[in-house]
Amino acid sequence: MLRKSLSSRQLRGGVRGLAAGLAGSRGDASTSTSSSTVVGAENQLKTMDDLGGPSFMATLYWLFIKGHFKTAHQMQIEHMKIYGPLWKSKYGPLVVVNVASADMIEQVLRQEGRHPVRSDMTHWRTYRELRNQAHGPLTEVGAEWQRIRSILNPRMLKPKHVSSYAPAINEVVTDFIRRVAWLKESGGRGVMVHDLAGELYKFAFEGICSVVFEARMGCLEAEVPEETQKFIFSVGEMFRLSPVLVLFPRSVWPYIPFWKHFVAAWDHLFKVADALVHRKMAELQSKAQPEQEVEGAYLTHLLLSERMTVAEVLGSITELLLAGVDTTSNTISWALYQLAREPAMQEQLHREVTRVCPGDRVPSGDDVAQMPYLKAVIRETLRMYPVVPGNARVTVDSEIVVGNHLFPKKTLFHLCHYAVSFDEDVFPDPHAFLPQRWLRGPEETSKHPFGSVPFGFGIRACLGRRVAELEMYLLLSRLIKHYEVRPDPAGTPVKPITRTLLCPETQMQLQFLDRSA
Numbered sequence: 001m002l003r004k005s006l007s008s009r010q011l012r013g014g015v016r017g018l019a020a021g022l023a024g025s026r027g028d029a030s031t032s033t034s035s036s037t038v039v040g041a042e043n044q045l046k047t048m049d050d051l052g053g054p055s056f057m058a059t060l061y062w063l064f065i066k067g068h069f070k071t072a073h074q075m076q077i078e079h080m081k082i083y084g085p086l087w088k089s090k091y092g093p094l095v096v097v098n099v100a101s102a103d104m105i106e107q108v109l110r111q112e113g114r115h116p117v118r119s120d121m122t123h124w125r126t127y128r129e130l131r132n133q134a135h136g137p138l139t140e141v142g143a144e145w146q147r148i149r150s151i152l153n154p155r156m157l158k159p160k161h162v163s164s165y166a167p168a169i170n171e172v173v174t175d176f177i178r179r180v181a182w183l184k185e186s187g188g189r190g191v192m193v194h195d196l197a198g199e200l201y202k203f204a205f206e207g208i209c210s211v212v213f214e215a216r217m218g219c220l221e222a223e224v225p226e227e228t229q230k231f232i233f234s235v236g237e238m239f240r241l242s243p244v245l246v247l248f249p250r251s252v253w254p255y256i257p258f259w260k261h262f263v264a265a266w267d268h269l270f271k272v273a274d275a276l277v278h279r280k281m282a283e284l285q286s287k288a289q290p291e292q293e294v295e296g297a298y299l300t301h302l303l304l305s306e307r308m309t310v311a312e313v314l315g316s317i318t319e320l321l322l323a324g325v326d327t328t329s330n331t332i333s334w335a336l337y338q339l340a341r342e343p344a345m346q347e348q349l350h351r352e353v354t355r356v357c358p359g360d361r362v363p364s365g366d367d368v369a370q371m372p373y374l375k376a377v378i379r380e381t382l383r384m385y386p387v388v389p390g391n392a393r394v395t396v397d398s399e400i401v402v403g404n405h406l407f408p409k410k411t412l413f414h415l416c417h418y419a420v421s422f423d424e425d426v427f428p429d430p431h432a433f434l435p436q437r438w439l440r441g442p443e444e445t446s447k448h449p450f451g452s453v454p455f456g457f458g459i460r461a462c463l464g465r466r467v468a469e470l471e472m473y474l475l476l477s478r479l480i481k482h483y484e485v486r487p488d489p490a491g492t493p494v495k496p497i498t499r500t501l502l503c504p505e506t507q508m509q510l511q512f513l514d515r516s517a
């Protein structure tokens with residue numbers, strides 16, 4: 001189909017994509033294009049109808065007969081082999097355009113408008129409408145989303161604020177190290193920690209609560225409070241049911257049991273967050289002084305600044321807890337799992353940590369900034385195990401050009417980050433865990449900036465990135481300083497599965513050997 005009028009931004013994106021698509025290689029952001037090339041390129045633009053891809057029945061076959069429901073990340077790679085880097089899939093009423101090339105992911109992300117939308121999140125939003133709850137940064141859209149982010153961003157993303165959370169996180173790390181010792185002694189014959197991912201989940205929950213609420217939740221004590229256990233269960237249920245619900249049209253949700261379980265899970269998540277917000281409000285009221293400075297934990301700041309209503313604070317805090325636990329804990333689990341299999345890397349990391357923090361010194365935010373190998377280990381973990389293996393984007397504002405296709409407004413894209421992370425043209429030897437890929441130096445190879453974007457890109461990128469990194473750096477550096485980590489000699493390899501996020505399929509158990517012993 002021939003398009004007559006495209007904006008210059010679309011044409012730039014489109015021509016770059018065309019050049020990259022036709023040459024089968026990386027585009028160059030600085031490529032300038034003459035108008036005759038533009039007209040030539042414009043003539044070649046295809047539409048969504050021209051895209052190949054599986055039908056709804058074929059998708060169901062792939063998901064439920066071939067078993068890719070749990071390995072949707074792997075399905076990205078399989079489909080890419082069949083259809084190339086751009087194809088469309090049908091999920092019930094949804095048509096999704098899959099994008100599995102670093103160039104084309106860049107094109108989609110660079111053409112996003114002022115208010116990017118990940119997906120319409122109908123199932124999450126419907127719950128909020130049902131219960132009259134406010135939206136948070138994950139579910140809000142448009143100018144309202146921008147307003148919320150402008151309030152939430154500074155204390156989550158500005159380095160000086162984020163570093164100030166290090167002491168609180170370090171307290172949680174100290175408790176986790178103590179818990180590892182207790183777990184080994186109480187049920188691990190002196191060495192083994194069973195269900196490491198579950199334990200790290202408790203760490204991450206405790207960690208994010210200590211940052212956001214300046215409160216401890218007791219997750220790392222011998223008896224985890226019942227409410228917290230139920231919260232953990234509800235998060236799991238909500239993520240398990242989300243991809244099932246989207247297979248059904250919204251009109252049938254009230255009649256299916258999945259929806260009732262989904263609502264019950266959200267009810268519990270909001271209940272826990274509500275209790276935390278009200279506890280903090282009571283605390284603030286008891287010591288409130290007029291004209292006092294806005295200081296304290298994240299929630300204190302949000303409540304005292306009065307830029308959001310209490311309902312809005314609740315909506316945002318719930319979504320922060322939700323987004324900030326599995327993501328961080330799964331990443332640390334995979335990092336430890338890989339390091340346990342790579343003693344030389346573990347030793348290199350141990351040397352770095354003891355050099356920067358000799359003796360009993362506990363690392364600060366500034367110290368971890370001096371540990372490039374630590375950062376490289378986490379970075380490589382996020383490449384091999386992108387906890388968000390596929391990320392959605394809807395084009396709201398305008399039509400966009402990707403590759404040699406023109407897509408209408410409201411096209412739902414699925415950015416296949418997992419497939420691109422294993423593209424050997426982007427990352428040579430992609431199945432090898434190689435932290436050195438991310439170290440600066442003479443051997444550094446150039447990498448496509450959109451080959452691995454684990455925290456997303458642009459103004460809608462992860463809100464908790466800096467806090468998550470700080471948590472992961474502090475925990476990993478201190479664990480490796482304290483323990484030598486080894487695989488379970490009787491264990492089998494643990495594979496990733498997709499439960500909205502990339503998670504370990506089976507329980508992970510590792511040996512933790514005390515270095516001082």
Ligand code: HEM
Nearest residue numbers: 137323324327328388454455456457460461462463464468
């Ligand atoms: C290893 C840890 C984490 C990873 C890999 C991760 C990754 C991501 C990704 C890929 C997105 C989507 C970005 C996009 O669409 O461009 C996202 C969004 C988000 N993340 Fe994270 N995240 C992590 C930890 C956290 C933490 C600790 C928090 C909370 C403190 C958090 C809060 C959020 C929120 C609220 C959003 C939605 C932002 C919006 O739509 O405006 N994340 N994250």
